[in-house]
Amino acid sequence: MSVAVEGPPPLVYSPRSLAEALALFVPNPQAQLFAGGTAWHTEHLTTSIMLPPVTLSLHLAEDLRRITYGERSLDLGGTLSLNQLLSVGGPWVPSILKEAARVIGTSALRNLATLAGNVCQKGILGDLFPALHLLGAQFEIRNLRGSRWLTTQQVAEEGRVALAPGEILTRVRIPQEDWPQTFYQKIGNIRTPWDERLAMMGLARPKNGQLEALRLSFHLPHSGLIRIQSLEAELAGQRLPLPHRVRSQAQERVDEALNQLPVPASIFQRDRVLHMMRWILTRLDDD
Numbered sequence: 001m002s003v004a005v006e007g008p009p010p011l012v013y014s015p016r017s018l019a020e021a022l023a024l025f026v027p028n029p030q031a032q033l034f035a036g037g038t039a040w041h042t043e044h045l046t047t048s049i050m051l052p053p054v055t056l057s058l059h060l061a062e063d064l065r066r067i068t069y070g071e072r073s074l075d076l077g078g079t080l081s082l083n084q085l086l087s088v089g090g091p092w093v094p095s096i097l098k099e100a101a102r103v104i105g106t107s108a109l110r111n112l113a114t115l116a117g118n119v120c121q122k123g124i125l126g127d128l129f130p131a132l133h134l135l136g137a138q139f140e141i142r143n144l145r146g147s148r149w150l151t152t153q154q155v156a157e158e159g160r161v162a163l164a165p166g167e168i169l170t171r172v173r174i175p176q177e178d179w180p181q182t183f184y185q186k187i188g189n190i191r192t193p194w195d196e197r198l199a200m201m202g203l204a205r206p207k208n209g210q211l212e213a214l215r216l217s218f219h220l221p222h223s224g225l226i227r228i229q230s231l232e233a234e235l236a237g238q239r240l241p242l243p244h245r246v247r248s249q250a251q252e253r254v255d256e257a258l259n260q261l262p263v264p265a266s267i268f269q270r271d272r273v274l275h276m277m278r279w280i281l282t283r284l285d286d287d
């Protein structure tokens, strides 16, 4: 990757803490954040990184890399790299998040790529987002004046993490909940044509022969995210295995949701989504 320089040389600051980074926004309100830098050339559609006049590189801000283990939630610092996330031992990081992180790029890329960089990509929701949405995560956003929390539901509705100049995504808070069954499948990667890419994920909690809770989503980059919370609520409490009628109705609801995507799904994506939906409903029967 080369760095193209035109006009006056761009300024790159490397603040050593969040406070320093926020303070740098005062004289540089339009400064751009740079975390791992692995999404920059796709965002700018060039093979070289076009640095803006002022860049804040977050790689030295150690306090943005912290992990806090709470009783009811886990807080992950925004600049944790994907490999750091993957190296957290024990049951703390939900397996669905690790599965989504493990299939992003190569290991070398995952050394650089960060959690916040993945969800803050311009124009596209990164692959970690649907998993965070199922987990009911929240994003802490800070600026010099204070902080606010953004729910993944708000982000899903807006289709992006909408940040004002001077704001930094500092932490991702994940509620600690027990999800004995996790489903994750991703087809294609960044080099695959968009109409052949998709990811499916699900969390299920069967208990005493019943489906206590189920969360499901399908992510079609460029077309949108399908999550039908009313269907999840209807399926919760059903006896397992799910009756044939209930499964067919669930398939129909997903089919309808596919028809409502802002950018229509390709025949391939539609076929795979419906196949994966059938697969999950069958796997639920196993327990």
Ligand SMILES: Cc1cc2nc3c(=O)[nH]c(=O)nc-3n(C[C@H](O)[C@H](O)[C@H](O)COP(=O)(O)OP(=O)(O)OC[C@H]3O[C@@H](n4cnc5c(N)ncnc54)[C@H](O)[C@@H]3O)c2cc1C
Binding pocket: 032, 033, 034, 035, 036, 037, 038, 039, 040, 043, 058, 078, 079, 103, 104, 105, 106, 109, 112, 113, 114, 115, 116, 117, 118, 119, 120, 121, 122, 125, 126, 127, 128, 163, 167, 168, 169, 170, 189, 190
């Ligand atoms: C070969 C290759 C394969 C890839 N494969 C995948 C893939 O499979 N799935 C996928 O989702 N992505 C993929 N990507 C895109 C990208 O690498 C990842 O999404 C990565 O997680 C981005 O993180 P980063 O730290 O490098 O972000 P950066 O490139 O540093 O930043 C991305 C955006 O987020 C903003 N940003 C960064 N940190 C913050 C913060 N703390 N607060 C607010 N805004 C912030 C930046 O200003 C920028 O607009 C791939 C990229 C390459 C080159």
